[in-house]
Amino acid sequence: MNKTKYNFIAVLALVFMANVACKDTKTEQSHGKDNKTEHIQLTHKLGEVSVEKEPKTVVALDYGALENLDQLGVAVAGIPKSHVPDYLNTYNEDSNVADLGTIFEVDYEKLNDLNPDVIFISARMLKNYEELSKIAPTVYIESEQGKELQSVVSNLNLFGEIFNKVEAAERIASNLSADIQKLNDTVKASNKNALILMYNNGKFSAFGKASRFGVIHNLFGFKEAQDGLDTARHGQAVSNEFIQKVNPDYLFIIDRSAVVNKSATNKEAIENVLIKETTAFKNNKIIYLDPEAWYLSGEGATSFGLMVNEVKDNF
Structure with missing residues (x-):
């Protein structure tokens, strides 16, 4: 074991x-x-x-x-x-x-x-x-x-x-833990890194392993594409140039503006010229996470299970 x-x-x-x-x-x-x-x-x-x-x-x-x-x-x-x-x-x-x-x-x-x-x-x-x-x-x-x-x-x-x-x-709880373990084993074996972003009305914030969305690193097994990010609740404000330079294998995006404004995610606004230069974009690994599960809730068994399955299904 x-x-x-x-x-x-x-x-x-x-x-x-x-x-x-x-x-x-x-x-x-x-x-x-x-x-x-x-x-x-x-x-x-x-x-x-x-x-x-x-x-x-x-x-x-x-x-x-x-x-x-x-x-x-x-x-x-x-x-x-x-x-x-x-x-x-x-x-x-x-x-x-x-x-x-x-x-x-x-x-x-x-x-x-x-x-x-x-x-x-x-x-x-x-x-x-x-x-x-x-x-x-x-x-x-x-x-x-x-x-x-x-x-x-x-x-x-x-x-x-x-x-x-x-x-x-x-x-x-036992079933949820088993699902997390399977995902963790698979992701760690791949040695892939990830960057977690929140998109809010044209602006990006990045989140690391010590943040509210740190489960992607701590439980699901992705390495950090960029360490030392601010642990503030709404993340660290970052630019398109920052994202391009970090160049993650996976980009996980939570569209806060979509859930707060109850509108559809505008992928064209998010996937700009610099984002398209990342490995994540080139390999079709920009993953739009369910903002209701990740942002509104994320603290119950249902949303946590959805979070696990969402990452697993897009890996």
């Missing part, structure tokens, strides 16, 4: 063991307080919260959380419908799922009407945590940069604990 494969398996084993141990202790303590309804006591970045086991009225104000709930077959009562990814469009079209505003701003009137048992949020809703907590137990779902796989596995297992679907969560 090679070292990389061992590490992927170790990640799964350690995350599951840690979460299960936490679950047993916390659930037992809260169960003693309430003989009618079993609760689980959770500790997250913003504090502690007691959540009813198998809550019935569930609100997901984060698309990553919605993905995990969807994968586990848990119904939701409300979501923000402002930028629902196409792969979750059934929720956008479902009139039984309340529209709770945007991924940044909550429609509190509609949320109160739902009288939810639990609310799931992520970083985009950070400022709303205290207000949301007055309405229902609110769970902050965190994804740690540089530990994306661990975060997905940990969050899946958390949902498995709350909704009594631990085995299903473990199966999803």
Whole structure:
């Protein structure tokens, strides 16, 4: 067994063991307080919260959380419908799922009407945590940069604990990890490098292995075409000349303007004269990544699986 494969398996084993141990202790303590309804006591970045086991009225104000709930077959009562990814469009079209505003701003009137048992949020809703907590137990779902796989596995297992679907969560995480391992083995054997670019209204930003899109290097196995890139959330601003000089084997492009403006990607504007001089262009290896999966979400099991398959299918 090679070292990389061992590490992927170790990640799964350690995350599951840690979460299960936490679950047993916390659930037992809260169960003693309430003989009618079993609760689980959770500790997250913003504090502690007691959540009813198998809550019935569930609100997901984060698309990553919605993905995990969807994968586990848990119904939701409300979501923000402002930028629902196409792969979750059934929720956008479902009139039984309340529209709770945007991924940044909550429609509190509609949320109160739902009288939810639990609310799931992520970083985009950070400022709303205290207000949301007055309405229902609110769970902050965190994804740690540089530990994306661990975060997905940990969050899946958390949902498995709350909704009594631990085995299903473990199966999803195991399959995802296996797919990542296969891709990593294939890419590393090729010795190919890559440059990750975000395109936004005529401008490029580059992202390296320490960035929010670093999974392409850290998990999927591509070498960096250019090391030392800025780790800022929106990347390092770069010119067409920079891209030409770096000359990557693969160019992975995330079109932010397409998803924010809800418009089609303009490949002609992106693939300019200098970009056409790169090895990536000459070998037909400019890959346009799904901006909804990579930019809007990327923190749930569905989008993470799409990310793996997208790179695999274009390799």
